[in-house]
Amino acid sequence: MSEGPRKRHNRELIELLNELRVALPGVQVLFAFLLTVPFTQRFGRLADNTVDVYYAAVLLAALSSILLIAPAAQHRSRFRTGSKEQLLRAGNLMAIGGTFCLALSMGATVYVISDLVYGKGLARLVGPVITVVGTMIWFVVPLLYDDEPEGREPTEDEQPDDDSSEDESVDDDAAPEASAIDGDGFRTTPPR
Secondary structure (H helix, E strand, O other), rough: OOOHHHHHHHHHHHHHHHHHHHHHHHHHHHHHHHHHHOHHHHHOOOOOHHHHHHHHHHHHHHHHHHHHHHHHHHHEEEOOOOOOOHHHHHOOOOOOOOHHHHHHHHHHHHHHHHHHHOOHHHHHHHHHHHHHHHHHHHHHHHHOOOOOOOOOOOOOOHHHOOOOOOOHHOOOOOOOOOOOEEOOOOEOOOOO
16 A cells, blocks of 8 residues: 555654654753753852853744744645645754753753853863764664665554554645544544
């Protein structure tokens, strides 16, 4: 059973938005934490260059938030316009960029905390190590995976349900019709 381009775009967009739901809480918690740091008593003890690293962490967390939220916002603003493939390509790039900014922000945050708690020596080691480890696990390791062969048979988990049909696919590019599936792929009425 072959998957058509519209069905594939729908599935890939849902996958992308679900992946972003995993990343967003992490970056938002980090950003919220960073916004509170200047209001602590110990912030005044930071050396000027550590304050610069802190500010870079804040900017990177903000940029990460913007990039990770953008695909959902763009999907909503381009709803039913037939631009899903463009949304997927742009959303993928923004998700990668946002995750990369998150790795940099995490490393910078660990640097600031390490400098404050243990001193510059450990901070200069641990901050970059966290950045490199995050970058390696998130971006380099996936490049080592084998590509799936074209035309492979779907696994049991990927098999469609017996009662599924093309009519139930998520298609927010088509004209609105009475459907049991909403634009995000959730059932809005009980099945017939």
